[in-house]
Each structure stands twice: as C-alpha cells, then as structure tokens.
Amino acid sequence: MRPTAKDLAEAAGLSLATVDRVLNDRPNVSPKAVRKVNEAIERIGFIRNPAAVSLARNKSYRFRFVLPTSGDLYLAELLHRVEEARLNMKGDLVDLDVVQIAIDDPHRVAKYLAAIDENEFDGIAMMAPESPQVRDAIGRLIERGVKFVQFLSGQEKLPTADFVGVDNYAAGATAAKIIGRFVGQRAGKVLIVAETMQSLDSIERRLGFDDVVNSQFSHLQCLPSIETHGDARRASQILQRVLENNQEVAAIYVLSSEARIPLEGAASFTDLQKITVVVHERTPFSERGLRDGNIDAVIAQDPGHAVRSAIRIMRARTDLREPHAAQDKIRIEVLLKENL
Amino acid sequence: MRPTAKDLAEAAGLSLATVDRVLNDRPNVSPKAVRKVNEAIERIGFIRNPAAVSLARNKSYRFRFVLPTSGDLYLAELLHRVEEARLNMKGDLVDLDVVQIAIDDPHRVAKYLAAIDENEFDGIAMMAPESPQVRDAIGRLIERGVKFVQFLSGQEKLPTADFVGVDNYAAGATAAKIIGRFVGQRAGKVLIVAETMQSLDSIERRLGFDDVVNSQFSHLQCLPSIETHGDARRASQILQRVLENNQEVAAIYVLSSEARIPLEGAASFTDLQKITVVVHERTPFSERGLRDGNIDAVIAQDPGHAVRSAIRIMRARTDLREPHAAQDKIRIEVLLKENL
DNA sequence: CAAGAATTGATGTGCGCACCTCAAAAATCG
DNA sequence: CGATTTTTGAGGTGCGCACATCAATTCTTG
Numbered sequence: 001m002r003p004t005a006k007d008l009a010e011a012a013g014l015s016l017a018t019v020d021r022v023l024n025d026r027p028n029v030s031p032k033a034v035r036k037v038n039e040a041i042e043r044i045g046f047i048r049n050p051a052a053v054s055l056a057r058n059k060s061y062r063f064r065f066v067l068p069t070s071g072d073l074y075l076a077e078l079l080h081r082v083e084e085a086r087l088n089m090k091g092d093l094v095d096l097d098v099v100q101i102a103i104d105d106p107h108r109v110a111k112y113l114a115a116i117d118e119n120e121f122d123g124i125a126m127m128a129p130e131s132p133q134v135r136d137a138i139g140r141l142i143e144r145g146v147k148f149v150q151f152l153s154g155q156e157k158l159p160t161a162d163f164v165g166v167d168n169y170a171a172g173a174t175a176a177k178i179i180g181r182f183v184g185q186r187a188g189k190v191l192i193v194a195e196t197m198q199s200l201d202s203i204e205r206r207l208g209f210d211d212v213v214n215s216q217f218s219h220l221q222c223l224p225s226i227e228t229h230g231d232a233r234r235a236s237q238i239l240q241r242v243l244e245n246n247q248e249v250a251a252i253y254v255l256s257s258e259a260r261i262p263l264e265g266a267a268s269f270t271d272l273q274k275i276t277v278v279v280h281e282r283t284p285f286s287e288r289g290l291r292d293g294n295i296d297a298v299i300a301q302d303p304g305h306a307v308r309s310a311i312r313i314m315r316a317r318t319d320l321r322e323p324h325a326a327q328d329k330i331r332i333e334v335l336l337k338e339n340l
Numbered sequence: 341m342r343p344t345a346k347d348l349a350e351a352a353g354l355s356l357a358t359v360d361r362v363l364n365d366r367p368n369v370s371p372k373a374v375r376k377v378n379e380a381i382e383r384i385g386f387i388r389n390p391a392a393v394s395l396a397r398n399k400s401y402r403f404r405f406v407l408p409t410s411g412d413l414y415l416a417e418l419l420h421r422v423e424e425a426r427l428n429m430k431g432d433l434v435d436l437d438v439v440q441i442a443i444d445d446p447h448r449v450a451k452y453l454a455a456i457d458e459n460e461f462d463g464i465a466m467m468a469p470e471s472p473q474v475r476d477a478i479g480r481l482i483e484r485g486v487k488f489v490q491f492l493s494g495q496e497k498l499p500t501a502d503f504v505g506v507d508n509y510a511a512g513a514t515a516a517k518i519i520g521r522f523v524g525q526r527a528g529k530v531l532i533v534a535e536t537m538q539s540l541d542s543i544e545r546r547l548g549f550d551d552v553v554n555s556q557f558s559h560l561q562c563l564p565s566i567e568t569h570g571d572a573r574r575a576s577q578i579l580q581r582v583l584e585n586n587q588e589v590a591a592i593y594v595l596s597s598e599a600r601i602p603l604e605g606a607a608s609f610t611d612l613q614k615i616t617v618v619v620h621e622r623t624p625f626s627e628r629g630l631r632d633g634n635i636d637a638v639i640a641q642d643p644g645h646a647v648r649s650a651i652r653i654m655r656a657r658t659d660l661r662e663p664h665a666a667q668d669k670i671r672i673e674v675l676l677k678e679n680l
Numbered sequence: 681c682a683a684g685a686a687t688t689g690a691t692g693t694g695c696g697c698a699c700c701t702c703a704a705a706a707a708t709c710g
Numbered sequence: 711c712g713a714t715t716t717t718t719g720a721g722g723t724g725c726g727c728a729c730a731t732c733a734a735t736t737c738t739t740g
Contacts, residue, residue, distance in 0.1 A: 002400075004726060015689045024728070028687055030737095047431045052726035054391035058695045060342075088664065091387045173678040181636075184524040212678065296521075304666060324428065326644060334674035338513040338552065344696060355719045364698070368717055370707095392696035398725045 003046045012040035023048065060093035063314050065151065065307075066112075066126035068103040070230060073283035074257040074303070078152075081304045085311060094311060097121075106131030113137035116146065123147035123314030125164070130200050147317040149310045152301070153201050162323065164310045166301045166332045168201050172208030172255065174332055175278045178297045179251045180217035182276045187219040188250025191242065191266075193226045193235075195256035205255045205280075220250065228262050236265035243269045251276040259295075260285040267294065282335060290337045298335040306330055343384045352380035363388065400433035403654050405491065405647070406452075406466035408443040410570060413623035414597040414643070418492075421644045425651060434651060437461075446471030453477035456486065463487035463654030465504070470540050487657040489650045492641070493541050502663065504650045506641045506672045508541050512548030512595065514672055515618045518637045519591045520557035522616045527559040528590025531582065531606075533566045533575075535596035545595045545620075560590065568602050576605035583609045591616040599635075600625040607634065622675060630677045638675040646670055 003011070009019040014033060021029045022037040040046070065082050068075065079098065086096035101112055110133040116124065124141065128134055128150055135158065142148050142160050150158065152165040179190060190213065194202045206225060213220050226242060228235035243249060243266065252275060254262050259279035266272065272294040279286050282300040289295030309328040316323040343351070349359040354373060361369045362377040380386070405422050408415065419438065426436035441452055450473040456464065464481065468474055468490055475498065482488050482500050490498065492505040519530060530553065534542045546565060553560050566582060568575035583589060583606065592615060594602050599619035606612065612634040619626050622640045629635030649668040656663040 002726095006726085017689055017691090018687085020728070021688085026729090030687060033687080049395070049433075049726050050431055051391040051394035051433070052695090053728075055389070055395050055695045055697085056726075056728040058728090084666075091390055093389075093391070170679055174676055177676050177678045181522045208678075302671075308667070326424075327648070331642075331673065332679035333671065334676070334679065336514055336517050336674070338517045338548075339510055339672035339674065346696085357719055357721090358717085360698070361718090366699090370717060373717080389696050392725090393698075395725050395727085396696075396698040398698090 002049070003044045004049075005046075007044060008037070008040055008046045011044045011046075012036045054093060060095050061123070061315055061318055062095045062097070062121050063123040063125065063311060064097040064099065064116075064121050065310070066103075066124060067098060067100050068127060069100040070102070070104075072230075072258040072260055073285055074281045077281075077283055078303045078307070081307045084304065085307045089311065094315065096311070103127060103129050106133045109134050110137035113141050116141060118144040118146050121146055122318045123149065125149040125151040125310040125314065127151050127153040129153075130198070147314050149313055151310055152306055153199070156200065162313045162317070164306050164313065164328065164330060166330050168204035169208035171280070171299050171301075171332050172205030172210075173212045174208075174334065175205070175253055175255070175280075175297075175299050176209040176212035176217070178299075178334065179253060179276050179278050180213065180220065182296055183217075183220065183250045185219070186250065187221075188248050189221045189223055189246050191223050191226070191239075191246070191249050191252045193228065193239075193252065193254045193256075193262040193266075195230055195258060196227050197225050202255055209253060209255070223249075225255075226262075228256075228265075230258070230261065232261045232265065235261050236268065239265045240269050249275060251278070253277075254279040257281040259283070259289075263289065263294070282333075286335075287340060290335065290340060293337070296336075298333075300333040300335055301330045302333065342389070343386045344389075345386075347384060348377070348380055348386045351384045351386075352376045394433060400435050401463070401655055401658055402435045402437070402461050403463040403465065403651060404437040404439065404456075404461050405650075406443075406464060407438060407440050408467060409440045410442070410444075412570075412598040412600055413625055414621045417621075417623055418643045418647070421647045424644070425647045429651060434655065436651070443467060443469050446473045449474050450477035453481050456481060458484040458486050461486055462658045463489065465489040465491040465650040465654065467491050467493040470538070487654045489653055491650055492646055493539070496540065502653045502657070504646050504653065504668065504670060506670050508544035509548035511620070511639050511641075511672050512545030512550075513552045514548075514674065515545070515593055515595070515620075515637075515639050516549040516552035516557070518639075518674065519593060519616050519618050520553065520560060522636055523557075523560065523590045525559070526590065527561075528588050529561045529563055529586050531563050531566070531579075531586070531589050531592045533568060533579070533592065533594045533596075533602040533606075535570055535598060536567050537565050542595055549593060549595070563589075565595075566602075568596075568605075570598070570601065572601045572605065575601050576608065579605045580609050589615060591618070593617075594619040597621040599623070599629075603629065603634070622673075626675075627680060630675065630680060633677070636676075638673075640673040640675055641670045642673065 005019055006016060009016045012019060014036060018033050019037055022034050067078060082098050089096060102108060106129055109129060114137055124146055128138065138148055138158060138161060148161040150161050150163040157163050196202065210222060213222055226238050252266060257280055277295045278297045279295055280299050282298055286295055286298045290298060309330060313323040313328055345359055346356060349356045352359060354376060358373050359377055362374050407418060422438050429436060442448060446469055449469060454477055464486055478488055478498060478501060488501040490501055490503040497503050536542065550562060553562055566578050592606060597620055617635045618637045619635055620639050622638055626635055626638045630638060649670060653663040653668055
C-alpha cells in the first residue's frame with residue numbers, strides 16, 4: 001500500500017497535524033520539523049494523493065482565455081479548441097472561459113487587464129499585443145496573484161510569465177529552408193506577405209526567414225514584405241502590382257496565421273501550382289491548399305496542443321508546482337500533402 | 341456549486357442508492373429508473389467528480405510496457421520516456437512497468453502474453469511482432485479483460501485493441517515527398533535501407549514511399565531495399581557494394597527507426613552532405629546528423645507523446661470510457677535542422 | 681524563574697463518491 | 711389471493727487529505 005500522510009507522520013516521528021503544517025506551508029513550524037518531514041518523505045517515498053487533495057480542497061480552477069476579435073480561420077480553429085477543452089476539462093474541476101477583445105488597442109487591453117478581479121480568476125492565457133502599457137498591466141496582474149500565460153503570441157518574453165507557442169525565428173527559418181530546398185538551384189524572387197509587420201511575431205519570422213535565405217539560398221531574392229491588414233481588396237491590388245512587376249517569383253511565403261486572403265488574391269494573377277507556396281497554420285483553407293497543390297507546405301503549431309498546454313501550465317502554477325517543460329513545448333510542425 | 345450525486349438523486353426523484361446503482365451499472369435497476377437518472381443528468385448537468393471517484397475506489401492502474409530487447413538509440417529514447425512517465429504518473433495512481441523481451445520470436449511472445457496474470461495488470465502496451473500466434477494471444481489476453489494497446493508497431497490493426505503510432509504508409513509517403521522535392525529535377529537513384537523488411541511497418545513505409553516516387557517523381561529510381569539486420573559490418577559491406585555499382589545515388593532513405601548503423605556505414609563510401617538523406621526517428625544520432633548536414637530531414641513520431649498517449653488510452657479503457665481521439669493521435673513530424 | 685511566544689499534539693469535520701447491508705415497497709406470478 | 715422476485719430506500723463506512731480548534735508542551739527572554 002502507498003504510504004499515507006499518517007504513515008508519513010509516524011515515519012517522521014511527528015503528529016499528523018505537524019505533518020499537515022509542513023505539507024501545506026502553514027505557519028508556526030520549526031525548521032527542524034520541516035527537515036524531519038522532508039527526510040521522511042524521501043525515505044518512505046511519500047506522494048500526496050492528488051485525488052484526495054483535490055477532493056478536500058474542493059475548489060476548481062478558473063481560467064480565462066483572451067483572444068482577438070478579428071481574425072479568420074485560425075482564430076475560429078482556436079476558439080473551437082478552447083471550447084473543446086472546456087468541455088473535456090469540466091469534469092476535472094477546471095472552469096474555462098473565453099473572451100475576445102480588440103487586441104490591437106494596447107490601451108484598451110491594459111484597461112481590460114487592470115479590471116480583472118483576482119478573486120474571480122486563477123489564471124489568464126492571452127494573445128498579448130506588443131506594448132509597454134500591456135506589459136506593465138500584465139506585471140501588475142501577476143503581482144495580484146493571477147497566473148499569466150503568454151498565449152501563442154506576444155511581448156519580448158516576460159520572465160515572470162509563462163509562454164506557450166513556437167519559436168517564431170525558428171518557424172521562419174524552417175519556412176525558408178523548405179522554400180529554398182523546394183525551389184532548387186534556379187534563381188528567383190520570394191514574395192513575402194503578412195497581415196501586418198507591426199507584431200513581434202511577424203518580425204521574428206521574417207528575421208529567421210531572411211537569415212536562412214541569405215546564408216543558404218543566396219540565389220533567391222526576398223521582396224519587401226507586403227501587408228494586407230486583413231483587407232481582401234487592398235491585398236489583391238497590391239499583389240497584382242507586385243506580381244506584374246516581378247515575373248520571376250519562384251515562391252510565396254505568407255507569414256501570418258491567416259493565409260486565405262493573400263493567397264486567394266495571388267491566385268487571380270498567377271498559377272500557385274507552378275510556384276512554391278509556404279504558409280503558416282493549419283486551417284480548412286490551408287489543408288485544401290495542400291491537397292490541391294496550391295500550397296506546398298504548412299508550418300503549423302497545433303492549436304489544441306497549445307490550449308491544453310496553457311491549461312496545464314496555469315494549473316501547475318496555481319498549485320505552485322513547476323510545469324512539465326517537455327510536454328508543454330509546442331513543436332514547429334511541417335505539414336505536407338502526405339502527412340496531413 | 342456543482343451538482344453532486346445527492347442533487348442528482350433529488351432531481352431524479354430517486355434515492356441516492358438507486359442513483360448509485362445506475363451510475364455504476366449495478367444489477368437490480370428498472371429501466372425506468374435508468375431513464376429517470378439519465379434524464380436528470382442531462383437536465384442538471386451532473387458530472388461525477390473524478391477526484392472523489394478515484395478516492396473512493398482507491399485502486400491504482402497497473403500498466404506494463406513490453407518493448408524489444410534489441411535496438412539502439414531509439415529504443416533507449418523510448419525506455420527513457422517510459423521511465424519519465426512512470427515517475428510523473430506515480431502520483432496519479434498509475435503504476436507503470438517495463439519489460440523487454442525478444443520480440444522477433446513470435447512463439448516466445450505468445451507464451452509471454454499467455455502467462456500474464458489478468459489480476460496483476462489492467463493494461464499492456466506492446467510493440468507486437470507480426471504473427472498469427474501473437475495475434476491470437478493478444479485476443480485471448482483482451483478476452484481476459486486486460487486492455488491492450490498496439491504500441492508504435494505491429495499487426496494489421498486489431499479491431500479490439502487500440503493502436504498508438506503513426507500511419508506508416510503516410511510516413512513513407514512523406515519521406516518520398518521530401519526526397520523528391522529536395523533532390524529536384526535531376527534524375528538519380530534512391531538507396532533504401534532497412535533493418536529488416538519482414539515487419540509490416542517497413543513494408544507499409546516502403547509502399548507509401550514507392551507510390552509517391554512513382555506518381556510524382558518518376559525520374560527517380562528506387563533501388564531494392566537493403567537489410568542490415570542490425571549488423572554494422574555486414575551493412576557496411578553491402579552498402580559499399582551497392583554504392584560502388586551505382587554512382588548516381590541522389591538520395592538515401594533509411595526506413596527503420598535506427599539509422600546509425602546504415603548511415604555510419606554509408607558515410608565511409610560516399611559524402612552524405614552531397615546527397616539527400618532522410619531517416620526516421622529523432623535520436624542523438626539523427627539530431628547530430630541534421631546539425632552537421634549529413635541528414636536532410638527526419639521523419640519522427642514523438643516517443644514521449646506516444647507513451648503518454650498509450651497510458652491515457654489504457655486508463656480510459658480501464659474506466660470504460662472512450663479515449664480522446666484527437667489528443668491521442670500521433671503526428672508524423674518532419675524535422676529539419678531549423679525546427680529541431 | 682515566570683510570563684509570554686512559538687511550536688506541537690489530539691481531535692473533529694467535511695469533500696463526493698463507491699460499496700455494503702438490511703429492510704421496505706412494489707411488481708410479478710401461480 | 712398469497713408467495714416470490716424484483717426494485718427501491720435508508721443508512722453506514724471509508725478513501726486520503728485540508729482545514730480548524732483548543733489544549734499541551736517546549737522554547738525565549740527579560
């Protein structure tokens with residue numbers, strides 16, 4: 001039989017009450033008692049029964065995901081995964097919650113964070129926009145005891161908050177490697193499209209992309225980034241101009257999560273099948289593109305995994321445990337038609 | 341507050357005892373009572389508190405992983421992951437266990453399975469070799485109530501057992517796509533090396549590989565599979581012969597999990613940097629190969645994920661629940677130097 | 681050394697459920 | 711109809727722990 005707290009008390013030569021004090025960091029315990037208990041824990045291999053702990057505490061975890069209001073297919077996918085997780089975790093005393101706010105307005109975001117009641121939530125996972133205001137607001141939220149996860153995006157990493165998501169520099173580098181190897185020896189230009197280059201994510205991806213192209217595929221020439229700002233008409237116009245001025249486009253790299261608008265635009269003026277196309281994130285659109293041959297590769301981070309990982313991290317932090325680094329790292333996936 | 345079983349009883353207009361009978365499938369319950377309880381469950385949104393269930397049942401899950409004795413780096417990785425999981429799950433009432441047996445002897449494997457005491461284990465996860473004997477032994481084990489997971493390998497899928505691992509046909513196809521696109525337009529031969537072609541895994545990968553090469557990259561010519569049988573000297577000799585007879589080898593595909601022996605052999609007779617090399621599974625060797633440029637891509641399935649997935653499935657089955665398909669599917673990962 | 685402070689012990693309660701027993705009520709049957 | 715059989719109810723116990731209370735013991739410190 002597994003040793004219980006009672007066994008532990010006996011092994012430590014102390015009473016159950018003192019053992020309880022040590023186990024739960026209660027006040028009025030002598031250092032000597034702490035030592036004795038810890039030693040006994042090691043000796044008899046005591047592990048708290050998490051089921052009993054959970055039952056006795058009888059409190060549930062309250063977490064909130066804060067996502068943007070604007071977005072397209074990937075956002076829909078994310079919302080879907082959060083909802084899925086919500087239902088799955090309902091039984092495990094995890095109460096999930098999603099709100100969507102205009103994430104590109106740092107002022108409003110900061111205000112939103114300031115208004116969060118620390119007694120209402122144990123943890124917040126958020127796609128945080130880049131801004132000193134927001135960073136400070138996050139800092140204050142953390143000081144009020146709310147666990148914070150930077151979700152998929154945002155900020156030069158805060159040392160006090162956890163981050164869930166991929167290394168965007170590496171993601172960009174991976175895209176570049178694929179484009180370079182797929183295009184082959186022949187020279188050509190690479191068209192790079194983003195929703196916006198304002199975000200740190202885009203900048204990092206572009207950086208990783210350029211570094212690999214310059215060092216390994218210098219026969220390719222990267223064109224300046226095109227920004228769509230989520231506007232289909234505008235995107236289409238710009239793309240037309242650029243594609244007409246550059247006949248030798250050998251590849252297109254869409255570095256934002258939403259590839260539909262730029263690619264549907266580009267498809268009107270060029271044959272995507274003939275050029276190498278790499279985009280980010282798995283969505284119904286990018287999946288179809290892979291199957292059709294319009295997209296050659298997708299660089300993805302599994303949104304379901306990301307959501308679960310964020311939850312695990314918030315739960316661990318709430319319990320004052322360390323998260324399991326390995327399991328919670330998000331991989332940069334490379335999707336081809338063959339391994340969908 | 342979350343509704344408890346007591347609330348449920350009240351809502352159903354029955355006693356706690358009857359509700360308990362329904363919830364736990366005990367005998368002597370009228371169909372009417374079952375209906376009333378289920379209706380009430382829907383109505384008030386009752387969810388059993390898993391912590392309380394676990395505490396009250398107070399039984400732990402006993403699972404065993406059965407792995408091969410022979411292997412190299414990937415096997416070591418697997419063992420490491422199982423051990424890691426063992427420590428991590430210890431707290432969650434999961435008792436793990438690993439044994440290694442000579443997996444290529446179907447007779448011994450069948451005998452081993454027959455000797456397993458169904459009172460000693462709730463679930464077995466095994467890399468099962470291909471054989472009618474073994475298949476029957478698995479079937480009998482399942483009939484005795486032991487949950488069985490086909491782990492990473494083996495058997496035309498049994499309908500009564502779960503499978504954890506990748507689709508090997510797709511994995512082979514993915515390798516072919518990468519090799520085809522990386523090699524480019526120029527014609528050449530593809531050297532294919534396996535530990536053995538006896539296993540279903542190897543056959544399926546080869547099949548997927550050939551299909552993609554034939555349909556999309558017909559300028560490439562696949563050479564007959566070379567089998568190493570884990571013997572370095574022998575592998576080296578065969579490789580030397582084949583490489584001397586075929587100057588135009590443009591790519592090498594190692595389709596077994598262990599790439600070290602064949603690649604170290606091939607490296608003596610050819611410059612791996614100049615040809616496209618694709619192997620399976622992430623190991624210290626294949627990682628180094630990627631960094632050095634000796635390997636261009638690794639097709640991998642995350643062993644840690646596989647282990648956790650197998651455990652989740654066995655646990656769900658033991659509780660008579662359905663596993664969460666999405667989370668437990670193992671992805672075919674494509675690793676490049678850039679996304680390690 | 682006495683008074684106060686810090687530490688420890690003994691004991692009880694409750695978390696939500698599984699599992700058991702015994703009696704009561706209801707349905708079935710000859 | 712009475713005699714079974716089936717179904718329900720009432721109640722208790724325990725799982726391992728958190729948390730609270732109050733008394734008893736030890737340690738400080740002036």
